[in-house]
Structure formats: C-alpha cells, structure tokens
Amino acid sequence: MKYIDEFQDPALAARLLDDIRATVTRPWALMEVCGGQTHSIIRHGLDQLLPEEIELIHGPGCPVCVTPLEVIDKALEIASRPGVIFCSFGDMLRVPGTDRDLFQVRSEGGDVRVVYSPLDALRIARENPDREVVFFGIGFETTAPPNAMTVHQAAKHSIRNFSLLVSHVLVPPAIEAIMQSPRCRVQGFLAAGHVCSVMGTGQYPELAERFGVPIVVTGFEPLDILEGVRRTVRQLERGEHRVENAYQRAVAAEGNPAARRMLQDVFEVTDRAWRGIGVIPGSGWRLSERYREYDAEHRFQVGSIATREPEACRSGEVLQGLLKPHECEAFGTTCTPRSPLGATMVSSEGACAAYYLYRRLELPAREKETSVV
Ligand code: SF4
Structure with a gap:
C-alpha cells in the first residue's frame, strides 16, 4: 500500500x-x-x-489519556440526563471516570452513541429536534478542525439542540x-x-x-x-x-491555512488541565464568545464535580516520560485493557496499552508471571 x-x-x-x-x-x-x-x-x-x-x-x-478526569465526569453527568443523546468516538466509552464510564451510563439507560465524525452528531441533532445532542470533542490540534467546522455548521444552519463538550489541548505548551x-x-x-x-x-x-x-x-x-x-x-x-x-510529504511550514482560519474563528486559547499532569497555562482551546451557546459545559451548567483518581495509577508519570508503563505495579495485574485503571491503558494511543499489546510477554520474570491475564 x-x-x-x-x-x-x-x-x-x-x-x-x-x-x-x-x-x-x-x-x-x-x-x-x-x-x-x-x-x-x-x-x-x-x-x-x-x-x-x-x-x-x-x-x-x-488525546484520550490526557483528557482530565473532571471532564470525563462531566461527560458522564451530561450523558446521564434525560433527553440527551451523547455522541463520542468509541475510544472514550471505556475511559474510567471517578466511579464509572460511558459504557455503564449506557447500560443504565443513557443514550450514548458511537459516531465516526462530529458531523454524524450534527445529523443526529437535525433528526431529533426535541432532544439535546452533545458531541465529546477531545484531542490535540489534529482533531480540532472538524469539531470547529461542526460548530460553525451548527451556527450557520441554526441547529440549536447541538453542543460540544470541549477538551482540546495543544502540543507546544x-x-x-x-x-x-x-x-x-x-x-x-x-x-x-x-x-x-x-x-x-x-x-x-x-x-x-x-x-x-x-x-x-x-x-x-x-x-x-x-x-x-x-x-x-x-x-x-x-x-x-x-x-x-522530516515529514515533508504531509507537513508544510504554514500547515493548513483553511483549517487554521476555522480554528481561529471558533476557538480561543485557555488554560487546560491535563490528566495526571495538572493545569498547563494556555494549553487548550475552548469555544470563543461568539460560539459560547454551543458549549455543553455552559449549556448544561454541570455543578462542581469531586474527582478521585485511583491511587495505584501512575499514568501522570507515564505521560511525562518519568516512568515506563511496565514499571507501574498495577501493569498487567489489576490494570489491563479490559479492566483499565487509567486512560493510558484504554486508548489505542496510550503507552500502557502499547506495552501490554506488544511487550508484556518480553518482560522480566516477575512481571511476566503476573502480566498474562
Ligand atoms: S499500567 Fe494502568 S495503573 Fe499503571 S500507569 Fe498505566 S494505566 Fe495507570
């Protein structure tokens, strides 16, 4: 190919x-x-x-790994509300919040749907004018342009029952x-x-x-x-x-000007918390004032959320490059992709999941004995 x-x-x-x-x-x-x-x-x-x-x-x-627990808990809260259709890419459904995940919300009757594009969520909003449709917009500068375009389209076509739960983060900060x-x-x-x-x-x-x-x-x-x-x-x-x-077949010095213009129109820079790392100043985007009515946090007024990370999970150190995944005591024992303690074991891009998929059988004897689950 x-x-x-x-x-x-x-x-x-x-x-x-x-x-x-x-x-x-x-x-x-x-x-x-x-x-x-x-x-x-x-x-x-x-x-x-x-x-x-x-x-x-x-x-x-x-992107899945650094989405802060507070935002995951807000997603769970919004998705649980009557009348809401909560749309997300599939990899967010198993990410653990403080005490459950989106799969559990769905099993308890919440209308949680997997989509393959934010525009699918906009279509669902058009088809269900009496429901509130929320798309979970997470990720780095790569996933932000289609989310920005979707909000722009919602405003252009006056689709007011659509909103975006935003947790975009930026690489340079x-x-x-x-x-x-x-x-x-x-x-x-x-x-x-x-x-x-x-x-x-x-x-x-x-x-x-x-x-x-x-x-x-x-x-x-x-x-x-x-x-x-x-x-x-x-x-x-x-x-x-x-x-x-070293990636000239895909990267021009100026990037993608059309996408950047769309981002500049729809988003503004804000401080963001990164899961396991903490708040990094100016490291994220939120919807700009002009599009604030499409902000799910603003629309649903989710109250203060008390979060609690599992004590055993050291994903913050993994994400900062201070610890290799298999050096975590829970790796492959109490934490596996089927039963993850942290987002780095859930996501297809998470380092813990990568080590589990490709390295767990190569680990030294102690880890090897406990890692095959
Ligand atoms: S192996 Fe599991 S518990 Fe350990 S850092 Fe990774 S996600 Fe967290």
Missing part, C-alpha cells in the same frame, strides 16, 4: 540504523511526543533496534511544561507530524532556541521514526538545536 509499505522497508530501515550507529557517540534521551508514534515504536520494536545510547521517552501526546520540569531528561523531540500538518512548524523555533533542544517533525511509519531519530541525534552530536521537517 502506497505510503505504508514503502515506509516499512526493512533494507532502508537497516541503512538508517547503520547511519544512527555511526553517528552516536554518547547517551541521548529523545521524546516522541505523539502516542501514535509510541505505538509504532513499540509495535515494530524500534527502541530495541536503536543503539543502547539512545533512549526513547514516551510523551503525553495521547506541553513541550514547554515538560522542559521546565525539574525532573526533565529530554534532550531532543520528535514532534508530532499530524499536529504540524494542521498548525505548521512556526511555533517550534522559539522553543528549540529557548530550551536548546532539536525538534524534528516526524511521521508515524517505522522509516519516518528512524529518520526523525537520525536527524535529532545528528543535531545533538553537532551541538545544534534547530527545527527540521
């Missing part, structure tokens, strides 16, 4: 690995920002093929927060290619300069990731810290 098979070519991968081996002279810690990249790395064993000097630290770029953490070990970043395909690369040179780190825009196939690592290591070995685009 074009753009898939050709970027999984083993001979080319071997050449890139040879180049990396010939370049590296000392230990380097690189962070891949996106959960999709983490899955590709673990699935293809790329971290095991790299020279031992190179450590890949898994970053916080899993997260990179800034990671670099400012006293425990940070990251020396270079593989930036998320799909985020840059929307937003462009303009926000990164200032970060690279301020923190003295190379930032290489990287794709998701094995060759993309090895090329991202190769370029990052080459800069580090030369003492450079620039932004490079």
